[in-house]
Amino acid sequence: MAVELQVCKNDLQNTRLRAIESGRAAETSAVTQANIAALQQALTGLQAQALMPAAAVRPNSIFTVRFDYGSTRFNIPTDVALDLTREAKAAPLILLRGRTDGIGDAPIESHIARARARAVSDYLLAAGVNPSQIRATYQGTGDHAADNQTARGRALNRRVEIEIYRAIPLAMNAVAQNGRSTD
Numbered sequence: 001m002a003v004e005l006q007v008c009k010n011d012l013q014n015t016r017l018r019a020i021e022s023g024r025a026a027e028t029s030a031v032t033q034a035n036i037a038a039l040q041q042a043l044t045g046l047q048a049q050a051l052m053p054a055a056a057v058r059p060n061s062i063f064t065v066r067f068d069y070g071s072t073r074f075n076i077p078t079d080v081a082l083d084l085t086r087e088a089k090a091a092p093l094i095l096l097r098g099r100t101d102g103i104g105d106a107p108i109e110s111h112i113a114r115a116r117a118r119a120v121s122d123y124l125l126a127a128g129v130n131p132s133q134i135r136a137t138y139q140g141t142g143d144h145a146a147d148n149q150t151a152r153g154r155a156l157n158r159r160v161e162i163e164i165y166r167a168i169p170l171a172m173n174a175v176a177q178n179g180r181s182t183d
Contacts, residue, residue, distance in 0.1 A: 059166070061163070063083075063164070064145075064162070065159060065160045066155065066156070067158045069101075070112065072116050072118075073119070084124075085128070085129070087164045088124050088127070088164055089128060091133060091164045091166065092133060092165060092166075093135065093164075093165040094133050094134045094135070094163070095137070095165070096117045096162055097160065098114055098115070098116040099113055099116075099138070099143060099144075099145075099157060099161070100116075100140055100141065101144070101148055101153075101155075101158050103148060104141065105140070106141075107140075108140075109140030109141050110140035111140075113138035114136075116158075116159075117136040117137065117138045118136065120136075121134050144157045145157055
């Protein structure tokens with residue numbers, strides 16, 4: 001009788017374990033099905049965007065402004081300036097990246113890179129771009145666009161890259177929705 005009781009106890013325990021495992025499998029299946037539905041919905045949205053005319057879906061724009069050696073003076077052709085300000089005013093986010101042709105980690109390189117980004121920011125503000133749309137970064141050395149061993153390459157490396165976003169990036173949208181700022 002004790003053996004039969006032990007067998008029943010083991011069967012009951014095994015039944016409980018199977019029930020728990022079945023519940024977990026059902027939860028996992030429900031989550032998986034929800035994820036599949038979300039992916040299908042996202043894919044449908046992407047397919048709909050793909051069917052839109054090319055003019056409706058515009059990529060981000062990147063403008064590059066070059067500087068003379070050691071200079072922070074902002075100077076671009078009028079037609080480029082008009083395009084830049086028109087697009088910047090319509091964009092929710094403009095990211096400025098100041099760069100130099102520096103090879104050493106000297107504080108002056110960081111100062112120049114920051115001043116170049118500030119010069120472009122000041123220009124955009126004067127043109128009527130909302131200050132909350134502008135984010136500026138800088139890097140005194142490294143991140144060269146061209147061979148820094150040649151005069152031509154160094155001239156290309158003395159720059160500010162202006163990236164104009166057509167939509168706020170998802171990470172920034174999440175921060176904005178949570179009411180927190182990264183500034």
